[in-house]
Amino acid sequence: MGINRKTGNRWRYGRKVVDRSGREHVYLPITEERNSSAGSPRFLSEDERIVIADLLRARKSLRAIARELGRDPATSSREVRRNRDPRSGKYHPFQAQRRAAVRRARSKEGKIGRDPELKEFIQQHLDRRWSPEQVSQVLRSAFPDEPDRHLVHETICQAIYLPHRGGLERTPGVLRTGRRARRRRRRVDQRTTRSGYPGEPVSQRPAEVSGRLVAGHWEGDLIVGQGNRSAIGTLVDRTTRYVKLLHLPDGRTAEHVRDALVHTFISLPADLTRSLTWDQGSEMGRHDEFTRATSVPVYFCEPASPWQRGSNENTNGLLRQYFPKGTDLSIYSAEDLAYVAAELNDRPRKALGWRTPSELFAKLVATLE
Known part of the structure; x- marks a missing residue:
């Protein structure tokens, strides 16, 4: 045929092409048998349109045609009304198929x-x-x-x-995932089990914690920077979803985390410091000293059970928009962390009836003064 061998291979086996915007286009092998009239079962096929034309000539009602096809009566009525010949008013199945194909292919500005x-x-x-x-x-x-x-x-x-x-900007930072193309959701458990840490288990927390009815029960964790050499502490109130960030400029050892937690909890009203839930990381090795200094009990999640402090896990995901993985977190000042926390607290939350954490937290503080 006078073509390049590579072209023949593409014709036979198909190929994938990624355009400049990152979208992937799949070209199927031309040797594969394909039914040009087949498509999504949501839409009428060419064979079904032929049946409609035959039954219309037999003077069947639209409801009878719908029963024959196993479709809703509105589907057959809409099909005849939209795709019949506008001049003669007659329904021709092949013309109807072409009209439907052109209508679906037409781009529509949103x-x-x-x-x-x-x-x-x-x-x-x-x-x-x-x-x-x-x-x-x-x-x-x-x-x-x-x-x-x-x-x-x-x-x-x-x-x-x-x-x-719509033409909205399609840069990696626009959406939380950072992806240029949509991806199907997957829930693959890839977490490794960590060694347990002695302390009060999460199952011993008061019942009011699970109900999220009383503010002052906090969840905490660290987000770690490049090479595990820097970190930022994250705290979120289970009831109001109010976020506070711990500045750890000197390191993330148990002593540094203890001091940062003590400084943060002492600045809060006593009625808003009821408990703290953490994972079993070594940074909480001085949790008993933190409890003696603040009278705040610490509860530890079970290994590989991040859902036991789900609000904090969600917050850490939001924070990765500001502090991407693989970056040096020590470059951020306490003022930078306060700005990020304020921006998160000013976002309306679905779980709060589209109110903001700042709004709810401020009301609580006002009632305690």
């Missing part, structure tokens, strides 16, 4: 792309590291009398991943 003001509003909040769901909720309060600007979070995600749907 609401965000058509509304510059809305696009700028969403982009500004994404730049502040808000999630699409948080932006979706704030649109309802920002534009209360404009329902056309009330979007679900999936619309915002599509505007990021599909440029023709």
Whole structure:
């Protein structure tokens, strides 16, 4: 045929191509038998349209046609109305198939792309590291009398991943995952079991901790920097989701973590320092000294059970937007940590009815004064 051998291999085995935007395009082998009329079962196939045409000629009702196809009556009614010949009013299955294919292939600009003001509003909040769901909720309060600007979070995600749907910036930092393309969710347990640390187990915590009805029960952990040489301590209140960050400029030994925790908990009202839950890391080796200094009991999670302090795990994931893995965390000052904590505490949370942790925490402090 006068073609290159590599071209023939691509025709026979197919290939994958990644474009400049990072999207992956798959080209199937041309030798594979493919039914051009087949597609998603959501849509009518060419064979089903032939059945519709035959039954219409037999003067069957649209409901009878739907029963024959195993479809909803609205599907057959909509198909005939949208894809029949506009001049004669007759239904031709092959013409209907072509019309449907052209309609699906036609690109459609989304609401965000058509509304510059809305696009700028969403982009500004994404730049502040808000999630699409948080932006979706704030649109309802920002534009209360404009329902056309009330979007679900999936619309915002599509505007990021599909440029023709909205044109939002598609940089790695826009979304929390940092990915340029969407990926199916996977829950693979890759954590290794750590050695247990003697102390009160999480099962001994008061019942009020599990109910999240009383503030002052905190969860804590460390996020570690490059080469495990630097770290930042993270604390989150289970009830209000209020975040406090521990500055550890001199190291992350048990002594450093103890001192940072004592300094933080002493600055809080006594009614907001009821307990602390931590994993079984060696940085809590001086937990008994911390308890004697603050009267705050410490409870330890079971090995490989991060869900027992789920609020803190979620918070650590949010913090990785500001402190990516593999970076030196010692370069950040206490002022930098206070700024990040304030930005997190000013985000509306779904678990709080779209109120902010700062709002709830401030109300609690005011009632205790």
